[in-house]
Amino acid sequence: MLSASATLVLCAVSLVFLQFLRLQWIRRGFPPGPIPYPFFGNLLQMNFKIHHEILKKVRIFQQYVLYGLIS
Known part of the structure; x- marks a missing residue:
């Protein structure tokens, strides 16, 4: 008979499988794309670097546009 920890591992592996x-069945009608990881999706493939150009645009927006709307 399986121990409790072996049963939990078997259940976890079965759920991931x-x-x-299920994801493969849902994606049947779509063109091929990146395969998502279980529980993370494509989060590991995203680029989270903050670009300085975007920060400059946000600062300019806050200085001129937002200030002009309030006053």
């Missing part, structure tokens, strides 16, 4: 199959 079923989630993978």
Whole structure:
């Protein structure tokens, strides 16, 4: 008979496998794309670097546009 920890591991692996199959079934009608990781999706493939150009635009917007709307 399986121990409690082995049963939990088996259940977890089964759930991940079923989630993978469900995602494959849903994506059948779409063109191929990146395969998402279970529980993380494509979060690991995203670029989270803050670009200085974007920060400059936000600062200019806050200085001129937002101040002009309030006063």
